[in-house]
Amino acid sequence: xxxxxxxxxxxxxxxxxxxxxxxxxxxxxxxxxxxxxxxxxxxxxxxxxxxxxxxxxxxxxxxxxxxxxxxxxxxxxxxxxxxxxxxxxxxxxxxxxxxxxxxxxxxxxxxxxxxxxxxxxxxxxxxxxxxxxxxxxxxxxxxxxxxxxxxxxxxxxxxxxxxxxxxxxxxxxxxxxxxxxxxxxxxxxxxxxxxxxxxxxxxxxxxxxxxxxxxxxxxxxxxxxxxxxxxxxxxxxxxxxxxxxxxxxxxxxxxxxxxxxxxxxxxxxxxxxxxxxxxxxxxxxxxxxxxxxxxxxxxxxxxxxxxxxxxxxxxxxxxxxxxxxxxx
Numbered sequence: 011x012x013x014x015x016x017x018x019x020x021x022x023x024x025x026x027x028x029x030x031x032x033x034x035x036x037x038x039x040x041x042x043x044x045x046x047x048x049x050x051x052x053x054x055x056x057x058x059x060x061x062x063x064x065x066x067x068x069x070x071x072x073x074x075x076x077x078x079x080x081x082x083x084x085x086x087x088x089x090x091x092x093x094x095x096x097x098x099x100x101x102x103x104x105x106x107x108x109x110x111x112x113x114x115x116x117x118x119x120x121x122x123x124x125x126x127x128x129x130x131x132x133x134x135x136x137x138x139x140x141x142x143x144x145x146x147x148x149x150x151x152x153x154x155x156x157x158x159x160x161x162x163x164x165x166x167x168x169x170x171x172x173x174x175x176x177x178x179x180x181x182x183x184x185x186x187x188x189x190x191x192x193x194x195x196x197x198x199x200x201x202x203x204x205x206x207x208x209x210x211x212x213x214x215x216x217x218x219x220x221x222x223x224x225x226x227x228x229x230x231x232x233x234x235x236x237x238x239x240x241x242x243x244x245x246x247x248x249x250x251x252x253x254x255x256x257x258x259x260x261x262x263x264x265x266x267x268x269x270x271x272x273x274x275x276x277x278x279x280x281x282x283x284x285x286x287x288x289x290x291x292x293x294x295x296x297x298x299x300x301x302x303x304x305x306x307x308x309x310x311x312x313x314x315x316x317x318x319x320x321x322x323x324x325x326x327x328x329x330x331x332x333x334x335x336x337x338x
Contacts, residue, residue, distance in 0.1 A: 066227035096158030101125035258319030263287035268311035
């Protein structure tokens with residue numbers, strides 16, 4: 011509950027600075043604007059700004075459409091493809107934590123699974139499953155379940171529980187479609203509103219780079235790519251990490267030396283590890299890898315060997331085994 015409230019707070023906070031705030035600033039600054047200067051402005055430059063705003067909003071709208079609506083069908087198709095063409099694996103349930111509310115129609119669990127990846131290396135991974143048949147008690151610690159792994163690993167989901175069914179929640183889909191249409195209609199309405207309010211018979215000459223029709227989509231796009239960068243950079247959950255986890259080969263690397271980089275994140279030092287390992291083709295590789303190390307984990311820098319994963323097709327891509335077990 012607390013986590014959801016935090017997410018809602020930050021979503022509203024970011025929404026304010028993306029939409030209302032640029033409007034407030036713009037109309038406050040332009041409240042004493044001399045309309046007589048509109049006729050002196052270059053109409054082609056103004057139309058260029060209009061075109062830029064339309065392109066920016068199309069990028070925003072297409073992105074939301076893919077994420078909110080099309081993404082549901084893409085995920086369903088990927089799940090069905092993995093079930094029919096994936097690699098079968100047996101997983102042991104290490105832990106099962108019920109996360110659904112008491113009033114929920116079905117029970118949901120966070121499972122920690124132990125299974126072999128595509129390179130037959132043992133990994134642990136957490137996933138969330140909704141149990142439509144709780145009377146069968148299928149998802150309990152110590153039991154085993156069947157998985158299907160995506161042999162291509164191009165996009166999530168990377169695996170699926172064999173007994174899971176890919177269904178579309180019609181209610182959720184309807185709400186997403188309505189939300190997207192409201193955004194589209196509201197945007198079209200704002201174009202008409204701006205023209206009626208600010209044109210004064212001079213066409214689109216009022217349009218400038220500082221207009222909310224340009225600033226708002228820029229801020230929204232900044233949020234999209236900035237959050238993607240932050241989540242990948244500081245949580246370690248990115249495509250390369252998942253690729254190494256599900257396709258990587260496990261081995262031991264010799265620690266040649268470890269040194270501080272001078273960078274600190276949350277007061278934790280970033281350490282550069284210089285490693286040496288031998289791949290499955292008996293080739294020796296020397297790799298440098300940076301990692302933020304907690305103050306209680308500094309003994310890692312004194313070990314003679316560290317367990318790692320590497321990709322067969324790209325031996326320079328490696329990750330610490332302990333880090334991969336923590337990503338979901």
